Amino acid sequence: MSTSLIQSADVELAGQIATIAGNLLLQLQRSGLFAGKALGKAGDRTANAFIMEALAAQRPDDAVLSEEEQDNPARLSARRVWIVDPLDGTREYGEAREDWAVHVALTVDGVPVAGAVALPALGLIFCSGPDLEIPRAPARPRMLVSRTRPAAEAVAVAAALGADLVPMGSAGAKTMAILRGAADIYLHSGGQYEWDNCAPAAVALAAGLHVSRIDGTPLVYNNADPYLPDLLICRTEDADRILGLLGKGKATFCEQKVAKKLY
Structure with missing residues (x-):
């Protein structure tokens, strides 16, 4: 076979x-x-x-x-x-x-x-399969974030893009919201494990969406430590701009996290 x-x-x-x-x-x-x-x-x-x-x-x-x-x-x-x-x-x-x-x-x-x-x-x-379609992008993008703990990176990038925030629960529900036409960008940096995003990533990749870590590297699975804390899922035409914003804001985000630990 x-x-x-x-x-x-x-x-x-x-x-x-x-x-x-x-x-x-x-x-x-x-x-x-x-x-x-x-x-x-x-x-x-x-x-x-x-x-x-x-x-x-x-x-x-x-x-x-x-x-x-x-x-x-x-x-x-x-x-x-x-x-x-x-x-x-x-x-x-x-x-x-x-x-x-x-x-x-x-x-x-x-x-x-x-x-x-x-x-x-x-x-x-x-x-995952060849029959998946990505809905047309709206005039104003929509950024998926956690219902209870929106990541600082996602909030900052949404502000830079002029995107509306869409709070939602499951990682799978968030990713499929892009395929349903209910959202456009899923940026997460608050911590996940391989089981949280593997199936969503498989479906998103099959649909032709951009799928990566927030530094632009691929998501790699079946590691000894299954902790896989961040990801970006979006339309391919938006990926470079979003990754660029993440790169520019990296120092600021790190400073904010250090400040939270200290205070």
Whole structure:
């Protein structure tokens, strides 16, 4: 079987698993058996159990890195590694908001080659593939930021661009907001892990969006330390300007962080 056929089957599997996990989460949420933080914890465990079982059945020879599983160092020597977040936006899920997601992605040699992001509360699933389209850019750009802790870098760049801020929960929900035409730029520097952005990155790359660290370097996955704290996802034509603004403001941002620690 050719590499392209393998990846096509992997995309289909990622979408199927993310969709079913999302439906399970919706059923659990609507059951009334749990609420708030307890609902979030139950959702994490339920979705993770299903995803791990499904991958073990369908891709028994592949390694898996999941937020909800104890890390297995054996993945570091594997070429094919699935990176999943069974419930991205646990707080939003517990609050019965719409901005939570299910992330399922496959990396090969550290590169995200297949991925799916389900937005169950919206009834949407986005899979990496050639049929994805980027909506037309509006006159005034919209910058996605955290609901609870907007990064200083994002706020500063938004001001320089004259962009409106769009607070949102899950990283997957933020990235898919660009593909839905609800936002234009996702700039994050407040700390994430590989499972937070791997599936969103796979889908965004397939759609032709710019995806990188905030210093312009590629996102690389399946590292010994899965901490991957920053990213930029935007239209390719906007990337150079945004990265330039980030470079100019780097010293100021560092000074602000030092000041926060001191005072």
